[in-house]
Structures are given as C-alpha cells and as structure tokens.
Amino acid sequence: MDNYEKFISYVNDIVDKFKNLENLKEEPIKLISHRDADGICSAAIASAAFKREDLKFSISTVKQLTKKKLEELKTEDYKVYFFTDLGSGSIHFMKEILKDKTIFILDHHIIDKDILKENSDNIFVINPHLFDIDGSVEVSGSGVTYIFFKNLNEKNIDLAHLALIGALGDIQSNDCNGNDEDKFSYLNQRILEDAVSMKKIKVERGLRMFGAQTRAIHRLLEYSTDPFIPGITGSEENATHLLNELGIPVKNSDNKFRRLCDLSEEEIKKLTTAIILKRMGSEKNPDDVLGDIYTLVDESEDSVTRNAKEFATLLNACSKMGKPSLGIGVCLNDTVSKEKANLLLLDYKREIIKALNWFYSKRKTEMVQEGEGYVLINAEDNLRDTMIGTLTSMVTKSNLYPTGTIIMTVGHTLEGCLKASIRGIDTKKDLRKLVESISDKLPLKDAEFGGHGEAAGCILSLEQEKDFLSTAIQVLKEAK
Numbered sequence: 001m002d003n004y005e006k007f008i009s010y011v012n013d014i015v016d017k018f019k020n021l022e023n024l025k026e027e028p029i030k031l032i033s034h035r036d037a038d039g040i041c042s043a044a045i046a047s048a049a050f051k052r053e054d055l056k057f058s059i060s061t062v063k064q065l066t067k068k069k070l071e072e073l074k075t076e077d078y079k080v081y082f083f084t085d086l087g088s089g090s091i092h093f094m095k096e097i098l099k100d101k102t103i104f105i106l107d108h109h110i111i112d113k114d115i116l117k118e119n120s121d122n123i124f125v126i127n128p129h130l131f132d133i134d135g136s137v138e139v140s141g142s143g144v145t146y147i148f149f150k151n152l153n154e155k156n157i158d159l160a161h162l163a164l165i166g167a168l169g170d171i172q173s174n175d176c177n178g179n180d181e182d183k184f185s186y187l188n189q190r191i192l193e194d195a196v197s198m199k200k201i202k203v204e205r206g207l208r209m210f211g212a213q214t215r216a217i218h219r220l221l222e223y224s225t226d227p228f229i230p231g232i233t234g235s236e237e238n239a240t241h242l243l244n245e246l247g248i249p250v251k252n253s254d255n256k257f258r259r260l261c262d263l264s265e266e267e268i269k270k271l272t273t274a275i276i277l278k279r280m281g282s283e284k285n286p287d288d289v290l291g292d293i294y295t296l297v298d299e300s301e302d303s304v305t306r307n308a309k310e311f312a313t314l315l316n317a318c319s320k321m322g323k324p325s326l327g328i329g330v331c332l333n334d335t336v337s338k339e340k341a342n343l344l345l346l347d348y349k350r351e352i353i354k355a356l357n358w359f360y361s362k363r364k365t366e367m368v369q370e371g372e373g374y375v376l377i378n379a380e381d382n383l384r385d386t387m388i389g390t391l392t393s394m395v396t397k398s399n400l401y402p403t404g405t406i407i408m409t410v411g412h413t414l415e416g417c418l419k420a421s422i423r424g425i426d427t428k429k430d431l432r433k434l435v436e437s438i439s440d441k442l443p444l445k446d447a448e449f450g451g452h453g454e455a456a457g458c459i460l461s462l463e464q465e466k467d468f469l470s471t472a473i474q475v476l477k478e479a480k
C-alpha cells in the first residue's frame with residue numbers, strides 16, 4: 001500500500017468508529033470550524049452531510065482554537081465534537097480539557113506526531129501529515145472533511161466542488177504557488193475529478209481576473225489585487241489610461257460599460273500582454289495571470305460564485321467582515337445569503353483599497369517607518385484588524401520596495417489586543433522565527449503566534465505595545 005491508500009483506509013476505520021457511536025441519531029453533534037474560506041467550506045460540507053444522515057448538529061467558527069475556547073466548549077452539553085480545518089495544534093489541550101468528549105479532528109495543518117503516541121481513545125485525528133502527505137499543498141481542511149464524509153456516504157460526492165473552493169481559498173492550486181505545473185496536486189486533483197464527473201465544475205484556461213462577469217473592465221483592473229498589477233491596482237485613472245493606450249473601448253456602442261467577458265479574443269490577448277509587462281521586474285511569475293479557471297456550471301452567468309476562485313474570495317470576505325455564517329449559507333446555495341454576501345464583498349474590496357490608500361497617505365510619516373531592508377507600518381486603530389494581514393501582503397506585492405525587504409504591520413484589534421503581521425518580498429528568512437525572537441528578547445506575556453516561514457504573525461496584550469514596537473524595530477534592523 002502506498003501512503004495514499006494507507007490514508008484512505010485509515011479514514012475508513014475512523015468513519016466506522018463514527019458510525020458505531022452510541023445514540024448517534026439522538027445526540028446533537030458540535031462542529032467547530034476555522035473562520036476562513038477553507039473552514040467555511042469544511043463546515044458547509046459537514047453540515048450538508050450531517051443533514052443527509054438526519055443527524056442533529058450545531059456549528060461555530062473560530063479564528064483560533066485557544067485554550068480558553070476549549071474551556072468554553074467543555075461546559076457545553078455535547079458528547080461528540082468535530083473540529084474541521086483546525087485542531088491539530090491543540091490536541092495536548094484537548095486531552096486535558098475535553099477528556100470526557102468524543103472528538104473527531106479533520107484537518108490538514110502541521111501536526112506533532114508524537115502527541116498521538118500516548119493512547120487517547122476518545123480523540124480521532126485525520127490528518128494527511130500523519131501519512132507523510134503534505135497537507136499544505138496536497139489537500140485542504142475542506143478536502144479532508146470531504147474525504148471523510150464521502151467515505152461515510154458515497155452520495156456526498158455532490159459536495160466535491162466545495163472542497164475545491166476551500167483548497168483555492170487556502171491557495172493550494174499550483175499556479176498560485178508559482179510552480180510550473182499549473183495543476184492541483186494528487187489528492188486535490190482527485191477531488192477535482194469528482195467535481196467534474198458530477199458536472200459541478202468545468203475547467204478552462206484563461207486570464208484569471210476577479211469579476212470577469214460582473215465588473216466594468218476599468219474597475220476590474222483597478223480592483224485587481226490578485227493578480228496585483230503595479231501602477232494599476234488602486235488607480236481608476238491609470239486603469240482607464242491603460243485601456244485607452246491599448247485601444248480597448250471602455251464602453252459599448254450602447255454606452256454601457258464593458259466587462260472582461262465582453263472583450264474580443266484579440267483584445268484579451270493585448271490586455272494580457274500589457275498586464276504581464278506591467279508585472280515584470282516586481283513579480284516572481286509575471287505571467288501567472290494566466291491559469292486554469294474553474295467554473296461552477298450551476299451558478300448563473302453573471303454571478304460572482306460562477307468562478308471558484310471568486311467564490312473563495314467571497315467566503316474570505318464573509319469571514320473577514322465578521323459574517324462567516326453567511327458564507328456557509330452561500331456554500332449551501334441559500335439565495336438570501338448569496339445576496340447579502342455579494343454586498344459584503346463590495347464592502348470588503350472597498351476596505352482593501354481604503355487600507356492601501358491609508359498606507360500610501362502615511363508614507364513619509366512616523367506611522368510608516370521605511371528602513372534599510374524593512375518597513376514597519378504602525379496602524380494603531382486606523383485599520384480594521386482583519387485588514388492588517390491583507391495590507392501587509394498587498395504592500396509586499398506593490399513594487400515599492402526591493403527584494404529581501406521585510407514588511408511588518410502592527411495594529412489594534414477589536415478585542416483590545418495588539419496584532420502584528422509579517423511578510424517578506426522573496427526573503428529567505430524564517431519569518432515565524434523572526435516574530436518569535438521579538439518575544440525571546442522581551443519576553444512577551446500571553447502572546448500567541450501563528451503562521452509559518454513566509455507569513456507569520458502574533459497577537460499580544462496592548463499593554464506591551466511600546467515594548468513590542470521598539471523591539472520589533474531592533475529585530476528588523478538586525479535581520480538584514
């Protein structure tokens with residue numbers, strides 16, 4: 001048996017354990033999922049599957065599974081808990097806090113294998129890393145959730161498309177990772193085949209731009225944050241100017257604004273070339289504006305949810321704007337949720353542009369410290385806390401700073417904490433270690449760290465703001 005076969009047969013065993021639970025039909029199940037696009041898809045898959053089996057359940061989503069959160073869960077009256085797209089890092093706490101509960105973890109995050117060596121017969125963990133399958137690229141949390149529930153009931157194959165949207169939300173298609181092969185890896189690829197066989201998804205190659213069916217073309221370019229177009233993203237004027245230069249009319253003969261899907265093949269070619277040229281020199285893969293486009297065939301032509309990546313962005317917007325349950329509704333094809341989520345998406349895009357404009361206006365002030373090899377953005381409470389990471393990654397793509405520059409944004413959260421987010425422009429540094437080294441120097445009290453080598457962050461008490469900022473500058477200077 002290879003690792004994949006071992007993994008699938010292990011999933012079968014755990015599914016059997018689930019099926020054989022006592023009082024399964026009577027006892028409600030508690031589902032806790034990650035509050036991001038992948039987590040929302042996981043929750044949607046699980047809830048559709050539970051409904052199909054006639055099981056009672058309730059859902060909540062969390063940004064982070066803290067010890068405090070587990071202690072709250074302990075007091076709830078459930079016997080069976082599902083954790084989807086999270087949980088692998090909290091097993092040591094679960095062993096202690098939730099020892100009277102039956103727990104299923106369906107996750108793809110890094111896991112400490114040793115933690116499972118000591119027997120814990122109430123915790124069942126499905127995680128590809130346990131079988132040396134790389135969960136960061138090969139399968140998402142919603143993919144693992146899908147594999148579990150498809151094993152429970154074959155009919156759940158009609159949920160495969162949600163697992164792909166989750167994978168796209170976690171940036172698991174290779175064109176996002178900058179690999180040459182513009183395909184999903186093995187497990188995701190198999191899930192894609194399921195979705196295609198169910199006629200839920202169609203795969204085509206094209207210019208991957210957000211809002212091809214819905215946006216006026218100059219707005220589409222202005223609002224294009226992924227792919228980022230240096231000089232164009234964030235500027236309606238420059239976007240319009242570019243189109244004029246290329247001889248692409250912004251309006252139709254009937255004076256209506258044109259959308260990307262209204263352009264001729266010739267015009268799309270011209271535009272694609274121009275975008276690639278603009279991206280040269282600043283982007284690792286200037287031509288990754290081209291890619292496989294995953295179309296959800298059941299969605300209407302002019303809908304954001306027709307494109308799987310846009311669908312994922314819509315879910316992201318729901319979670320970042322604090323409305324994850326709307327996202328679950330969208331996945332389950334609820335019309336009202338879809339309408340509301342679409343409005344929320346516009347707010348979200350506006351919020352991103354607002355954050356970017358705030359940053360531009362604060363350059364050359366003490367809020368944006370530009371040193372050699374680093375930029376420290378101190379937003380205080382000028383940004384929505386969920387925009388701190390988004391702004392940081394926008395700035396790394398902005399073409400403003402040279403390769404190797406480290407960008408850190410610090411701001412206040414709604415809960416009254418300090419949040420820091422760190423990214424690099426093609427830097428070889430381990431950014432997670434870099435953030436942790438700030439703590440080593442101080443130390444930080446009750447700080448929580450997240451992320452990995454390329455994108456990391458931490459949340460800490462606002463009391464330590466001053467210390468954190470001065471030490472962060474020191475660490476950033478030394479990192480050079």
Ligand SMILES: [Mn+2]
Pocket residue numbers: 038039085108140141142170
């Ligand atoms: Mn995930």
